[in-house]
Amino acid sequence: MYNQDFFFQALIYLLAAVVSVPLAKKLGLVSVLGYLAAGIIIGPFVLGLVGREATDVMHFAEFGVVLMLFVIGLELEPALLWKMRKSIFGLGGLQVLLTSVVIGAVALAFGFRLNRAVGIGLILALSSTAIVLQTLTEKGLIRNTAGKSAFAVLLFQDIMVVPILAIIPVLAAFNAPGNLDNTQLDKLTGVAALPGWAQLLVIIAAIAGIIFLGRFVSKHIFRFIAETNLHEVFTAMALLLVIGIALAMDAIGLSPALGTFIAGVVLADSEYRHELEATIDPFKGLLLGLFFISVGASINFMLFIEDPLRIIGYVLLLVLLKFLVLLALGRFFRLKKGYEFLFAFLLAQSSEFAFVLISFSRQSQLFEEKTGGLLLLVVTLSMALSPLLLLFNDKAVSPILARWQNKIEFDEVEAQEKPIILAGFGRFGLVVGRLLLANGFKITIIDSNPSNIEVLRKFGFKLYYGDVTRPQVLENAGIANARLLILSMAEYENALEVARYVRKKYPEVEILARAKDIFHAFEFVKLNVKTVQREMFNSGLEMGTKALEYLGFSRYEAYRSARMFKHHEEEVFMELYEHWLEDHSQFVQETRRFSEQLSETLEAEKKVSIYETDCAWDVESIREEAAATLKSK
Amino acid sequence: MNRILVEFAHPAIQKSRINRRLIQAVKELENVTLNDLYEKYPDFFIDVKKEQQLLLEHDIIVWHHPFYWYSAPALLKEWMDLVLVHGWAYGEHGRMLEGKTVLSVISTGGRLEVYSKEGRNRFSIQEFLVPFKQSANLCRMEYLPPFVVHGAHTISDNEISEYAENYKKALTMLRSDAVDRDRLMKAAYFNDLIE
Numbered sequence: 147m148y149n150q151d152f153f154f155q156a157l158i159y160l161l162a163a164v165v166s167v168p169l170a171k172k173l174g175l176v177s178v179l180g181y182l183a184a185g186i187i188i189g190p191f192v193l194g195l196v197g198r199e200a201t202d203v204m205h206f207a208e209f210g211v212v213l214m215l216f217v218i219g220l221e222l223e224p225a226l227l228w229k230m231r232k233s234i235f236g237l238g239g240l241q242v243l244l245t246s247v248v249i250g251a252v253a254l255a256f257g258f259r260l261n262r263a264v265g266i267g268l269i270l271a272l273s274s275t276a277i278v279l280q281t282l283t284e285k286g287l288i289r290n291t292a293g294k295s296a297f298a299v300l301l302f303q304d305i306m307v308v309p310i311l312a313i314i315p316v317l318a319a320f321n322a323p324g325n326l327d328n329t330q331l332d333k334l335t336g337v338a339a340l341p342g343w344a345q346l347l348v349i350i351a352a353i354a355g356i357i358f359l360g361r362f363v364s365k366h367i368f369r370f371i372a373e374t375n376l377h378e379v380f381t382a383m384a385l386l387l388v389i390g391i392a393l394a395m396d397a398i399g400l401s402p403a404l405g406t407f408i409a410g411v412v413l414a415d416s417e418y419r420h421e422l423e424a425t426i427d428p429f430k431g432l433l434l435g436l437f438f439i440s441v442g443a444s445i446n447f448m449l450f451i452e453d454p455l456r457i458i459g460y461v462l463l464l465v466l467l468k469f470l471v472l473l474a475l476g477r478f479f480r481l482k483k484g485y486e487f488l489f490a491f492l493l494a495q496s497s498e499f500a501f502v503l504i505s506f507s508r509q510s511q512l513f514e515e516k517t518g519g520l521l522l523l524v525v526t527l528s529m530a531l532s533p534l535l536l537l538f539n540d541k542a543v544s545p546i547l548a549r550w551q552n553k554i555e556f557d558e559v560e561a562q563e564k565p566i567i568l569a570g571f572g573r574f575g576l577v578v579g580r581l582l583l584a585n586g587f588k589i590t591i592i593d594s595n596p597s598n599i600e601v602l603r604k605f606g607f608k609l610y611y612g613d614v615t616r617p618q619v620l621e622n623a624g625i626a627n628a629r630l631l632i633l634s635m636a637e638y639e640n641a642l643e644v645a646r647y648v649r650k651k652y653p654e655v656e657i658l659a660r661a662k663d664i665f666h667a668f669e670f671v672k673l674n675v676k677t678v679q680r681e682m683f684n685s686g687l688e689m690g691t692k693a694l695e696y697l698g699f700s701r702y703e704a705y706r707s708a709r710m711f712k713h714h715e716e717e718v719f720m721e722l723y724e725h726w727l728e729d730h731s732q733f734v735q736e737t738r739r740f741s742e743q744l745s746e747t748l749e750a751e752k753k754v755s756i757y758e759t760d761c762a763w764d765v766e767s768i769r770e771e772a773a774a775t776l777k778s779k
Numbered sequence: 780m781n782r783i784l785v786e787f788a789h790p791a792i793q794k795s796r797i798n799r800r801l802i803q804a805v806k807e808l809e810n811v812t813l814n815d816l817y818e819k820y821p822d823f824f825i826d827v828k829k830e831q832q833l834l835l836e837h838d839i840i841v842w843h844h845p846f847y848w849y850s851a852p853a854l855l856k857e858w859m860d861l862v863l864v865h866g867w868a869y870g871e872h873g874r875m876l877e878g879k880t881v882l883s884v885i886s887t888g889g890r891l892e893v894y895s896k897e898g899r900n901r902f903s904i905q906e907f908l909v910p911f912k913q914s915a916n917l918c919r920m921e922y923l924p925p926f927v928v929h930g931a932h933t934i935s936d937n938e939i940s941e942y943a944e945n946y947k948k949a950l951t952m953l954r955s956d957a958v959d960r961d962r963l964m965k966a967a968y969f970n971d972l973i974e
Contacts, residue, residue, distance in 0.1 A: 709824040762827065767866040 158195045159203075162188045163435050177284065178277050179533040181435050185442020196443050204440035204501070210433025211276045211498060212392050213426055215304070215403045218279060218297075219410020220423050227411060230298050237295055237479050238302025241493075245271035245471045252467065261320035265512050266521065268310050269504060270464060272303045272497035275403065276434055277532050281492065292485035295476070296492045307401040307499050311506060312345075318512035348398055353408055356391060360412030368418045384425045401499075437498070445526045449519055460520075461527045465535070469494040487547065491539040495532035496525040545613075565590045565624040569614040569644065570635025571602065574660050574681055578634050579607070590623050594637070615640045617647065625652055633659040638666050645673050664719065668726050687712060706762075781954050783811045784837035785884075788844040788855035790817050797886045797931050797939055798845060804943035805950050812837065816854050823857055830862045831875070839880045839953050840920070842911060845931075846887035849900075849907040859914060868918045877919040882953065882969065883911055884946065886928040894929075905967065926969040945973045 162184035170180025188195040196203075227234075250267030258266065278296055287293035364387065371383050388406050395405030413419060450457050469490045476486025501522065508518040568579050571593040582589050591602075591609045602609050612619040614635070625631065631648055633641040638661075645657055658677040661667035670678040687708050694704035785805065789798050792815075806813045814833060820826075834840065844851045866873045885904075893899040894907075904927055905912075915922040926949055928934075928942050949969055952958050958972060966972050 706824070709822060713824065713826070762861045765865075767870065771865070771870055 155196065155203075158188055159436060159439055162439060167435070177435070178280050178438055179530070181438030182442040182530050185439035186445060187442075188439070189443030189445065191445070191447040204437060204444055207433050207437035207440055208498065208502075209389075209392070210430055210435075210437045212402045212406050213388060213430035214276065214279060214434060215407040216388050216410040217423055217426055217430055219407040219412075220414050220419055221410075224411055224414070230294065230301075233295050233298035233479070234302050237475060238299040240478075241299050241472065241475055242268075242271050242303060242306050244475070245468055248467050248471055249464070252463070259321075261317040262512060262517070265314060265317045265507055268313065269500050269507070269521070270468075270496055270525070272306070272499050272503075273300060273468070273493040274495050274497045274529050274532065275300045275304060276437060276498050277495060277529055278492050280434060281533070281536060287488075290485070290488075291481055292476075292488040292492065295479070295481060295485075295489050299493060301407070303497065303499070304401055304404045304407070307404070307503070310503060311399065314503065314507050314512055315510045318507070318510040321511065349400060352395065352398055352400060352405070355394075356405060356408050357412050360409050360416075364413065365416060365418075368416070372418070372421075380421065381425050384422050385429065388426065441498070441501075441526055441529065444522075445530075446519055446523055449523050450527075457520075457523060457527065460524045461531060464496065464524055464528055465494045465531060468496075487543050488539060491535045491543070494535055495528040498529070500525040564627055564629045566630045566632070567592065567620075567623050567625065567628050568632045568634060569593075569641075570633065570637070570660070571607075571609060572634075572636055574636070575632070575634030578632055583607075592619065592623060594635070613640075614644050615647075617651075620644070620648070625655060628652075628655050631655050631657045633657065635660070638662045642666070642669050642673075645670060645675055649673050649675070664722060665726070667719070668723050671723055672727070683715070780810050781838040781956060782836065783808075783839045783841060783950055783954055784833060785811060785813050785841040785843050785950075786816060786855065786858065787813060788816045788842075788852045788858070790852050790854070792817070795845070797928055797934075797942065798843070800939050800943045801843070801884070801886070801928070801946050804947045808947065808950060808954070810954055811950055816858060817852075820854065823854060825858055825861050827861050827864075830858065831867060834862070834876060834879075837879075839882065841882045841884055841950070843884040846885045846904075846907075849902075850910070863914065863918060874919060878921075879918075880921045880923060880953070881911070881915040882923045882949075883908055883925040884927075885925060886931045888930065888932045890930045903967075923963065924966045924969050924971075945970060948973045 163181065166184035166187070167177045167180040170177060170183065187193055190196070246264070246267035248267075249270050250263045253263035253266040254260065273296075278300060281287070282293045282296065367383065368380075371380050387409065391405045391409050392402035395402045413422060416422075472490035472493050473486055476489045481489055504513075504518050504521050504525070507513050508515065513521070566582065566587055566589045568575055568582070568589050568591045571579055571591050572595065575591070575593070579589060579591055589608075591607060592612045592614050593609055594611070594613050610623070612623075614620055614623075614633075625648060631644075633644060635641055641659060645659060648655055648657060656677075657670075657673075657675045659670045659675050659679070661670060661678050661680045663680060663682075667678045667680055690711075691704045691708040694707060695701055699707065785802075787798075787802060789795055792799055792802075802813065802815075805811055812833070814830075816825075842851065842855060844855050850856070863869065863876075864873075868876050885908075887894075887904070889898075889900055894902065894904050896902075900907075904925060908925055912922040926946060934942075949972075952972070962972055
């Protein structure tokens with residue numbers, strides 16, 4: 147068959163992804179690790195299903211990174227970016243500078259010549275945008291302080307790719323002094339070949355072009371296409387836009403990722419933002435997956451097998467150096483307590499840009515083949531190590547950190563006679579807590595998010611940093627004779643764990659729990675927690691009431707309908723609960739949960755037939771009787 | 780033995796001096812059910828079916844409430860509007876409450892003398908209670924003379940205790956039908972029937 151080979155390759159890659167990623171997820175790992183493992187398995191050193199062309203696939207799949215930055219740009223507002231300027235240039239700038247100096251110094255100590263040491267330092271200073279952003283999105287850390295700082299650093303690194311590309315040939319020239327001739331310079335492409343002021347002009351012109359295109363032109367094009375109602379044309383246009391910008395950037399020697407990121411930011415304000423995001427997203431996901439698989443497949447294990455200990459040593463040394471610099475910077479920039487570790491672990495690997503830079507360095511003869519191969523291997527392994535580092539942070543470092551911090555903070559907990567313990571003081575707990583405080587109750591508030599704590603302390607709230615899943619924290623807060631324990635935290639599994647523990651050890655303590663959804667609520671009811679509040683139910687109901695008002699209901703009619711619905715829901719809830727007790731002892735998968743919940747709720751709603759129309763103040767029967775009386779007269 | 784249902788309506792029981800004591804006195808009595816409406820329906824969303832069922836399970840209904848603006852607190856009125864509906868409680872086919880008995884138990888700040896033609900309130904308690912009496916009547920129920928606590932703002936703790944004790948006695952009497960019919964019809968207040 148025509149192109150059989152291509153389809154066979156596609157089959158292998160897709161199969162590897164479909165098998166390994168869900169497996170990695172089941173094991174609680176980020177999908178990146180699953181993709182990398184899949185790549186290693188299908189690669190030449192295990193099954194040998196894909197061979198040397200994996201590198202080509204990788205170059206193709208690097209486009210996934212470009213798409214990812216476009217999507218991220220779409221989600222960022224320019225105002226937010228402006229707010230981040232300090233972290234981007236301060237934190238990012240210092241990270242690149244310090245890390246290159248440290249790694250360069252170590253390379254020098256290993257006997258590399260100065261110019262090569264500088265090159266190695268610069269190349270290895272970068273961190274993997276693809277891995278880190280994928281991780282941040284998957285773990286929902288993109289809005290977290292550590293996540294934002296990591297993102298700022300990555301942005302700066304993306305910008306730095308351009309000057310590094312320009313510097314490499316210059317460094318290479320020092321290998322043989324006097325050899326910096328025109329042939330060497332000719333190899334420079336685009337901006338790097340121009341004098342400094344012209345480079346700046348071209349960059350400014352390019353960025354201005356993107357902004358102009360995004361702001362003023364794209365709107366009309368998208369509208370014109372959207373009016374055709376042909377979705378695939380819109381998809382084509384979106385891809386055309388991204389690929390066009392990427393190629394244009396490439397042509398002038400700027401990083402395509404940076405260009406599309408700017409385009410994304412410019413379009414973040416446009417009315418087509420969501421449509422664009424939804425269109426690009428699947429391409430992005432697939433290409434990124436492909437990219438990681440090909441990275442896995444292209445790891446040269448021959449080099450590794452020759453001297454495994456040395457390679458492992460290099461990888462660990464690299465990660466350690468980067469980690470230490472990042473940790474120091476995290477401290478220096480006053481990241482919130484505990485977050486500097488997350489920040490450092492997040493960025494401790496090397497970048498996929500290193501692949502590009504290394505191959506360019508080889509062409510420019512900065513390194514010989516062997517050094518290049520070694521660097522590639524180290525970079526790849528450091529990337530593969532990255533998910534494990536985060537796992538290490540989650541499982542080992544942050545619990546220890548939390549414990550250590552608790553020791554200090556918890557000395558301050560005032561022993562309340564019969565404390566009211568409020569665990570979790572975020573969007574939900576804040577409302578609960580404020581109501582109680584407004585009514586003159588003293589409450590012991592425990593939260594595990596240090597950034598909340600600092601803000602709220604400023605406003606005079608008494609808060610304690612702590613992880614309530616740790617019995618010691620609960621004991622210190624006085625759980626033994628607590629009047630109430632309110633579990634308002636968003637760490638749903640932890641809340642259940644706490645409820646389970648308290649029910650067992652202090653059965654007389656009254657527990658009030660915030661539930662994520664109906665299934666989560668069932669778990670609490672099963673633990674004999676009587677007051678369970680589904681976090682979204684009431685606000686949804688309020689919104690529905692408002693909607694009824696706009697639809698012509700009188701305000702009181704709308705109110706009563708909502709009340710009726712709520713009471714009805716309580717019966718539906720119990721009906722579903724009985725059902726759940728019978729046949730839902732096994733774990734229901736997260737993704738299936740919502741649709742299952744929906745269909746079961748609607749099913750139960752049919753059965754519980756109390757949802758009659760409101761008969762209150764109904765005068766129908768009186769009118770009939772009155773009419774009958776009139777007639778009989 | 781008669782079963783008694785106390786339909787109690789007080790929106791701020793934590794601020795009450797008298798009704799809290801009255802309720803304390805009767806809530807543990809056998810065959811007496813306390814239905815604390817404000818506790819049960821803080822959102823005024825009355826479960827009509829449940830309330831009607833409760834009525835059917837009892838023989839004597841007590842409307843127990845402070846006397847607000849010569850009437851009941853809003854929730855008891857809401858209860859009447861929604862629970863005592865046409866076709867169920869009254870009307871040609873509404874005979875579900877037929878033969879039951881109603882007693883109003885009220886507390887009021889004014890002393891007995893202000894509830895008279897010459898007094899500040901110009902009408903007697905019985906006159907003010909006509910809507911309740913006629914409501915009971917329309918539902919084919921017997922309406923007893925009311926049990927009234929006068930001077931709620933000024934009476935002493937001892938007097939409150941006495942009222943509470945009398946309230947308990949009243950319900951005990953009603954429970955066992957130990958009320959002299961003739962005296963009952965002549966009495967102005969149910970209080971007068973208690974020795």
